[in-house]
Amino acid sequence: MQNKNYDVLVVGGGHAGVEAALASARLGKKTGLINLYKDRIAAMPCNPSIGGPAKGIVVREIDALGGEMAKAADATALQTKLLNSSRGPGVWALRVQSDKVKYAQYMLDKINNQENLDLIVGAASDIFVDDNNNITGLGLSDGTIISAKTIVLTTGTYLKSEILQGVERFKSGPNDEITTSGISSALKRFGIDLLRFKTGTPARIFKDSVDLSQATKEPGTDAQLAFSFSTKKFTPVADQELCYLIHTTDETKKIIEDNLIKSAMYSGTVDSVGPRYCPSFEDKIVRFPDKANHQIFIEPESNELDTWYIQGFSTSMPIDVQEQMLRSLPGFKNMRVKHWSYAIEYDCIDPMQLKPSLELKKVHGLFLAGQINGTSGYEEAAGQGLIAGINAVKYVNQEEPLILRRDEAYLGVLIDDLINKGVWEPYRLLTSRAEHRLLLRNDNAEERLKHYGYQIGLVKKQEWNEYQEAIVKMNQVINDLNEIRFTPKSDLAKVLSNHGVEINRGYSGMELIKMPIVDPNDLIAFVPSMKELRVNELQSVVINARFEGYVKKEKELVAKLAKLEKKQIPIDIDYSKVENLATEARQKLLKIRPLNIGQASRITGVNPADIQMLLFYLKANYANEQK
Template sequence: MQADVVIVGAGHAGVEAALACARLGKKTIIVNLYEDKIATMPCNPSIGGPAKGIVVREIDALGGEMAKAADATALQMKLLNSSRGPGVWALRAQSDKIKYSKYMREVIKKQTNLELVVGEVSDIELDENNNVKSVFLSDKRQIITNAVVLTTGTYLSSLIYRGSEKFESGPNSEKTTKYLSDTFKKLGINSFRFKTGTPPRVLKNSIDLSYAALEPGTNKELAFSFSTKSFVPYEKQQPCYLIHSTKETKEIIENNLNKSAMYSGEINSVGPRYCPSFEDKIVRFNKKETHQIFLEPESLDLDTFYVQGFSTSMPIDVQEQMLRSLPGFKNVVVDKWAYAIEYDCIDPQQLKLSLELQKVGGLFTAGQINGTSGYEEAAGQGLIAGINACRKIDNLEPLILKRSESYIGVMIDDLINKGVVEPYRLLTSRAENRLTLRNDNAEIRLKEYGHKIGLVSDEEYKRFLKYKEEMHSTINILKETRFLPKSDLANELRILQQADLKQGLSGYEILKQPKVDINIIKKYVKEMESLTDNQLQNILIDIRFEGYIKKENETIDRFNKLEKKQIPDDIDYAKVENIAVEAKQKLEKVKPKSIGQASRISGVNPADIQMLLFYLRKNYNKI
């Protein structure tokens, strides 16, 4: 067999990488352990959330598929953090996990230039220049290729833990991949072990929901994808529910802590800080008597709830006690028991910002193999790795997204410059420019990239330009349209106690007032009638936060100046005088391309940067 690019694994990272490569005209093979398990959801059946939802919008703006799949298979759509500032607003879809995987299988099946091969990649062959030459499958089949993207998820030498029980397995009792860990050693790629876990799934009809609080979706036309025109009707959205653990639950954990695989010493690897096991919550927040637990539907084809927030590695008998201590769970019937899973991943500081290995030409990695957690983080990396694998083949510069223009850029920059000591999760707090990296403006920030790369069609790009022009035109109209104190708008705003116009003001000036609802203004400006909720949101934020956005953009400009100060590839950091030994080691390991990147490496201090600048001016006549 032969292909331009081979993708290893068909999870969320692998699907995006494979589709990107095939759509960019490259003959692509995606190798997966199963034919039917494509983009599955072994953990939480949802897409989006704080920061993550913005990543999904960014994937869509760049021409990826996750947003379309999430919209098409949503059971519920919700706008999170709407009572807070716009920098943290985010969409979240409760997904039908069976339909989501089926959707992606159909997309893979229909995509030209893309072939699914069932098997296990066991080795990677390099040529004399340390570039990828081929991959071998465990059944001795060989695929000649120019580039490989590894997206092995949590399947790499994975072990399942439940109490004292330990066995080789991938998620949901699936196969594990054993051989690539040995390949990493052979290639000199450093790896380590991480862990994650998943909660039980229980039958809906065994739960007394009278003890639970209803958690409905948002009654608005919400979608991740720019191209989505059909929305899930509010009345047809599936409800989620909220309960709280009890004091009895806490006591059961405390009395059986030595039986937990995590606390008995069975597991030594590090788990995700921001998605801890339930026993970890009890230990870390011991003064807290109860914890939130969400009951979330998994699929219209399943009669199960995902017990969100109740991940555990306790043995089954203790899990049963824990579950029965919850409100409404007296007669609970368990469909799947919880477990913890441990797996191999690589040190991401061995990567370039393109997600290509520094040591191996044409070998890219994306997703949980890079030490991240979450479907959205994986998909974002997969899309970038796929794009850059194609650009590597075509001898083009890689697509490197800046921290200042995307959450995907923040994530990749963090992985390469800071490394990971625990599974990495994207948070809004990781971004310095939250007001400009918003849910509503992903297209404005990234659509041009998607079009130039070739993943966004001319037709869609024309629609986007019209979309952008409509907002620009509306803002100008709002600046030019004045409303007098006795106008119908002024009277309505006064009655609603949103504003009291003492003098004539433009629509633009009125919208700067914090209580004014843009939908009230919309009724009096006919040009706004056809605008989408997302356009209105974008306009409102740009007007109301104009001063803050201006200051943030000034900060970004200063930041970008450091990014333009390039570091030569042939620099020998051992010759840079008066910088700390740790800084020399970190700089040599990461090999930053710019002063800006160097300044963000953990262990490199401002004094080290000053000495580096001095060295570059003196020896390279740069900066």
């Protein structure tokens, strides 16, 4: 491998690394993917699932941009479920229970068969730059030197990672894998500030040791749902695997209370910050002392494995206490453990040191994606990896990066939050983080982003043409719904009456669709063109009809805010010369160096008065440069 040259080097073969490497290679760049193992690609060391609130929409966005996660999730799903369907469409989200073995194999096959892509087994130990801090290459722990024009770091939880169980602490990556420290040292040498975060994973229990008669069955959703636009095959709900629901007991709570000092979290062993939205079980007991019982989901990991994943029961307790905790659960009296729960600490960076392209400000051509940026979750990692891979290619090509706006994508919200607000705990995407979530729905990812994927070159001509055909079909349905009318004596009126909906005058199909009490499926038999639409496409037609006024107002607001994004801020501006800026605002603006007024206004600590002073200064000193 000595002196081998690459356009793009990706470090880490997790969910971020896979997307970055595939994007780079598919865009024609000579790409190397460095991973600690040749057969551990896109692993699921924690929850064996893809999607969920906000996260599921990110997977749809990855697909619209030409990424791979959505296709892999569809192809290897054990169960498919639409969450929050009883609530508003802005929070609908798809989630699949994944076969973790088949998912990893799917991605490994994609890596091994991808043109322009080499899988390099090794541990990255150093990063090399020239005198101007431009990336030149990377070193492996065995002494190998690899040249590269740009590097994407997707190291996950493997940087100086340590496993915690009770008061025990030992160096290790997830599941007793290798950990590395060289990259942390290199980043410090470049002046990059590092953080220390923590996450954890629950025990894995042998399936034949659990009595499920005391659990509630949790089936999938009976609908033809998929993450990817390209998916044509759907598994009937009757053939999908079941998940199960139980609740912890009073005994479970007492065991925690009696042994709290033994937890790594509360014994002083932990130096780092864990995820607030996915806490250890003992943390739940401390934070919610009045809550007697907590939900626990029992989920399959793979048809090739004999284990259950115990969702919601992560802990850093010592093994003897873990055993007591597990046996206190309904149906777990005779349980047998294959893998015990643990917490893991690892290095990550302060993401405010990144550009919106995910390139480090201090090192030219060094991009970061995934948990190294302080995030959590497979989906957030994959989305960042895809954006970083695309922008690494654009860096090599000397093109403008792809930067998604907050009103365009949850990926835009994610990256904007990271670089402008920073992180103080592992960041998790939530629908509440998106102020324009009515525009960022599960059903309209293609409408928002597919043109980017096509322009970049990751969405191929055939898929683009199929999408154009889908648009024609949707427009035909809208036209037909506006044209057709139904009277109180029509056959449809009788169907609606049977479902408790009475119509006392003539209505167009569109007027009926706009009524929340009308099930759109009741119209399919009377509007033939509706039969041609997929579930997502029909949802999009219905949502756009029912929320037409709200969507219009939201888009008008976005158009007003877009004017702020056009007011650019020179990268070399001297903030010390901007009068009447608050001290905190001046410090944050110097650190982040926002590209425009819109970005500046979203920085924590920068207030409207500071923005006004900045606008005055720009008008007085950079009038000719303002757009």
